[in-house]
Each structure stands twice: as structure tokens, then as C-alpha cells.
Amino acid sequence: MRWKIFIPVFCFGLFAAIAAPPKPGVDVSAFGAQTVWPMNPDIVTILDRMEEGKIQWARFDLCWWGLCEREKGVYNFTQPNYPDYEGWNTDRAINLLHERGIEPFPILCYGNELYDNNQGPFSDEGRTAFGNFCYAAAARYKTSVYYWEIWNEPNLEFFWGRAPSPIDYTLLVKVAAARIREANPDAVIAGGVTSGIDKIFLETCFQNGLLDAVDVVTIHPYRFTKPESVNTEYAALRSIMAKYTSRSVPLWSGEWGYNTCSHQMSVKSQAKTLSRMMVNNLSQDIGLSIWFSTHPFEEDKRCPTDPQWGLLDYQYNPRPSMAAMKTLNERMSPPIKPVSDPFTISMDPQVNGWRVAVFEKKKDLWYVAAIWLENWPVYDSYTGKLVTLGMTLPQNASVRAYDGLTGDELNLQINSSGAQTNLTDFRVQDYPIFLEIKISQSPANGIILR
Template identity: 25%
Template sequence: MFRRVTLSVPKSVVTLALLLVSIAAVITPAHASPTTPGRTAPSSPDGRCSGMTSSPRIGASPGATLAAASNADLNAELDLARDAGLFSVRVDIDWSTIERNRGQFDWTNTDRVLAAVVAHGMCPLGVIAYTPQWARVPEAMGDSHSRPADPDVYAAFARTVVTRYRDHMNLWEIWNEPNIVGFWKPKPDVAAYSIMLRAAYQAIKQVQPASTVLSGGLAPATDNGTNMNPKSFLSAMYQLGANKYFDAFNVHPYTYPWLPNDPSTQEWSTAFALWPMRDTMVAGGDAGKQIWLTEFGAPTGTASNAVSEQVQADSIVIVMDAVLGNAWIGPSYVYSLRDAGTNLADPEQNFGLLRRDFTPKSAYGRIAAFTGAYS
């Protein structure tokens, strides 16, 4: 077992369109960006959307494809997420597209997606990430996954985001996978990330003291001089005192094509590493903080590292059982909701609980059964 315990078709868009109109009418201008007065996203979050709880909660992390979806497809995906009993949807709040030019904000698509999530009765988790060109470090000027040159400028954007949406959402994640070069260019830097985390945390808490602020979910990686192992990254954050600036730690325990409880993977598995990371947190005085999993899952398809739909479902159930058996593991988000494409040879297109045509894979029913029993 994976516990210690031991390590172990689209519907009409009329409803959504009406919601967007009603939302735009109720926000007070003080909460909206000066460039888009009178617009906002959804209605107030309920008690499930913030704080720590021992109740097992499962969400979805659809990735960037959700923002690219048409209204019809967005509505259909969220219908199916709600029907599976998912409590939350993780949404990119992409600084690089919202503020392409400094001081000029375009919230249109972000408002649309957040409104749809709440209209379906789910809590949005906002990932505040990715750097517009004007704010990047010179060494990574050509990539939005550059780290911000000035952490206070990033924190100012985070404050603007939370000010805009504070009546509608209260779960925030500070960046995505800062321990790997793919998301923190020119290379991972614990000190630089920790400084940015502190600045953003303080800015968010000034606006929304009761919010839940997560550290950026760490990716599976090895210490190879470029990327950093999540355990090493977390230990360094504690040495720097950065743990004071997150309400919950956050990691992405992918193990595919192996199952999360495969004993042969213990030396490198991020899933098995949850327990040593928990030990680091307890030793650092944070026994009361949870570890959230804002991405987990496995790709189906024909790629060499893909798995069958049965193994995908089994992988997800193993992680959900760990959530059920360990109160210190917090809300956990399956990546992803719907396949990003139809090329079975590309693993990135095949992480969905749903195929591209919205038909469910085996894992969808397993999640629905779990949430029906425990949520």
C-alpha cells in the first residue's frame, strides 16, 4: 500500500454567458483593475476553499488548455469535473498574457475561466506564474518561464490579482515547478525563489489574510547541477527560513510509467519522498502544515513512457488512498481533466481523465466513486 500506513457532449453555453454578464454587473470598481472597471470573475468561495482539513479532497489541474478552450468546451469539461465530485480546479493566472505591457492589464480570458469554475460550484486555485518579457531576467529574456528580475514586481502583480479576485477565491499557488529549469530559467535558485515567495506571501496576506498560500508545486527531479530534487529544494527552503511564507508545502508526485507504490522506485520516487519531506517539515516546526499535491497522474497512449488506461486509473487510486490515509496530505489535483490533443504518441496530450472527445477513461469513474464515498 502507498500509506505509512506503508509507502504506500458539450452543452449549451447560455448559462455560462448569462453568468458572465451577471458577474460583470456586481463587482465594485474598487476591486477591479483600473484598466477594466466593473469586470470580475465569480461569486464568493465557500468554506471548502480555504484552510487545512483532514477531509480528503480531490481537484483537477487542467493546465493551460483550459484557457484555450471555447466556451462550449470549457462548459462541457467543467460539467464533467463537477459530476465527478471534484471540489476544485487549478487555473493558471498567467502574468505574461495578462500584463504584456507594464501597467496594462487584460483580464478577459482569466475572468471567463474563473467565472465558469465557480458557476459549476467548484473552488478555483490560482497559480500566479510566468513572466512578461519586460519583467524577465536578462539571461532568459526569450521565455515566459524566466524567473522575474525583481521579486517585488512579481509581488505587486500578485497583490493586484488577489485584490481583483479576493471576494471570489482564496487559494493561491506561488509559481509552478521552480525546482526545474523548464519553469525557472536560467536555472533553479532556491534563494531567489524564496525571496520571491516571501514578497508574494506578504503581499497576498495584506489583501486577504485568511487566504491559503501554497509554495509552487515541485516537480520530480534529481540533483544534477541544473534541476533540484524536491527534497533538496525543501530542505534548502527551511534553512533559509522560507517555510514561514507558505501555509502548505506543495509537490507533484509523478512516477509514471511506474505505479506510485512500486517498491523498486523508492530510491528516486517523488511519491515515496513525501514521507521524508514530511519529516523535514515536522523537524522545522511545521507539523501543522499539510503537503498539497497540485498535480499527479499518468499519461495514456502509445509513447514509451505512457501507461494503459487501467494503470492510469490504478496510479490515481493509489495516490487518493494515500490522501485518505494521511491527514497531513492535503487536497490533491489530478493532471489533467481532458486530453490536450489526439496524438497518442505524445504523452503531453494524453494525461486526461477524459479523451479529447469528452468520453471518460477508466480513471474518471474511479475518481467519481472515491469522491462519492469520502467527500
């Protein structure tokens, strides 16, 4: 399935359709996940699970530059001749994604033994060669991939291959972005891609023109603290960006997760944290949020049997975090955008750390309000707090509530007097409860508050 916007163009009496990139939160979900390399033997099963979880974005390594270009100027995206990487077929992976309605968000990355000592490019030859690789990829997938990300975590020596250089990275992005746009003028290009919100690295990139080269800035805001602690960092980064461009450059969370081993949390706590992270991100106008990862990913050697980051276990069965992701994609399906609270939602008694975020699905007619507590750490034993939620609603409004972990509809006790509506004995949790508020266009038809 492809999500497209069609713009009619009349030329010599003929009608043509021009496809534009689907926008997260508008045409497709604002939430996705990083998934396996194209060579993974279980890729079909994993992508099936993504579809079942209603995930519509997949971030993944397209084909490592050094894997794809083994001979200068020759690119092999389907059968790279490289030991231990047989079966890396990018064509097949992208087709599998589209068959499941999942938007590809590939990373163009990593060094090549043919250039600059297999490191992040530092010479004109290396940058030109990487740009040629990007052009080859964008041209090959012009009709199937709109979104491209340039490198992964260039602020880390592990991925850059040498001491990180924001200046060299920016020079590389400029070359790569220009070549991608030569192949596909409609491409959407993401840069930055830092581990953490590395303001020093990123500001140097901005000073050297990165914001003029990209359409989106992505960051990986990993942390051991509560997900909402990122908000001040988002604000600080946006202030820095505003110093170097008058354009409104979107900020995306391109990779972020919580590990059931290294974060010392249960599978249920991971699910709670995922829901909070994603909802909070969208409330902060983070247009796309990518969870790391779909599959078990052993990073902490202390827990060799723990799926750790994964939405799936080692048998590819959904963990509670996948159920939370599915609920999120159902309750906050596109179109959706954050708005100021038009209902003046209040809580009595007030509980420390309570949050409300309101999102508009259809102007003046359909909203989703997420209510939760910013408790940290989170515990399985926490049973929530009983409160009264107050809000101002028109009489022709309906309210329904859904659990953020299971998606189950919750019973509500509703008392209304004029425009004031109270939800009594409402159990607020340390993860989002979704209120769906719909307002009838025909008040005389008498939609009853429930």
C-alpha cells in the same frame, strides 16, 4: 455554489458573517484535477464534465504574468493583448468554476519580458513587480479565490527560465506571499511546487525561510513506479520540514498523474492507479491531491492520438479514470480524515502487498475502509483474489461495499459471531474496494449487518 464557514460577529448590534477558506477534506473534497487555460474554446464542456465527475477543485494557470502585464503596472485579466492568446478571460473562468461548485486553485507564474529577461525574477525590481501582479490578482478575486500557488515547478529550467535557484525562488515567495495577504488576509498560499519531491531544492528553500512565508507545501510526485512508493519520500520530506519549523505545515500533492502512453498502461489500468494514488495520498495525510489532467494532453509524441494524461478523451467523453474519480468523490466525500484502523481488519489468507486504509466520516458512527493490493504493474486481466476479511464490529453496525472503478455496490457474504464479523469470498483487487461502515446510535433499533 460556494463552500463557506460562517463565524458570527456582533458589532454595534449588527450581525455579520465572515467567510473563511473552505478546507479540503472538511468542507470540500480532498481530490481535484488540473484543467485547461481560460482561453480554451471547450472550457464549458470540460468544466461540465468535471462537475459530473463531482470534482470540486481545479488547479489552473490564472493568467501568465507576462500575458497579463504587457505595460508596467497595468494588468488585464480579461482580454490580454497578446498574439495567439485571445479569449483568455480569467473572470469568466472563475465564474464558470463557481457555478459548478468547483474551488479555484490558480497558479501565479512565469516570467515577464518587462523584467529580468523574462526569467524567474532575480532582481529587487523583478520581485517587486511580480509581487504587485500577485496583489492585483488577489485583490481582484478577493471574494472568489482563497487558494493561491506561487509559480510552477521552479526547480526546472523550463519553467524558471534559467538555472533553478531555490534562494531566488524563496525570495520571490516571500514578496509574493506578503502582497497576497495585503490584498486578502484570509488567503491560503502554497509554495514549493516542485517537479518530483526535490529534497535538495526544497531544503534550501526551507533553510532560507520558505516555511515561514507559506501555509502549504505542494509537490508533484510523478513516477513510473507504483503510487504507494511515494510514502517513504513523504516521510523524509516531513522530517526535513520539521528541522526548520515548529508549525505543522500541510503537504499537498499539487499535480500528479499516470500517462496511458509513456507509462504504457491501458485506460483501465490508469483508472486503477488513479484510485490507488488518491486513496493512498489521503491515508498519508496529504490534504489535497490534484490529478493531471482533466483533458487530453499530448506530451509523448509517440502517441499523437492517445489522450495520455486525460480524464477525458479528445471528444471530451469520460475515460475510465473519470469514472474512478467520480466514485472516489462519492465514497470519500467530506468530511473525511485518515484514522488508525479501529476494526482490526485482517485478511485470510494474507496476500502479498495487501493494504487497508480507514477514514472517519463521523466520529464513532461512520467510516470508510479502502482495501486493495499494491500489485505493480497493473493489468486488465487481473481478476483479484478471494479472501476472508475479518473485523471487529459492534452488533449495531452495517457494512456495504462498493467497487472503486465503477461505484457499483457489491454483494457481501457476512458471517457474525459476537463482535467478530467475517466477509467471506471477498474479492480483493489491485485497486480500492470501499467498505462503508456505519454504526447506529440506537443499538436497540436493531440495524442488521449486511
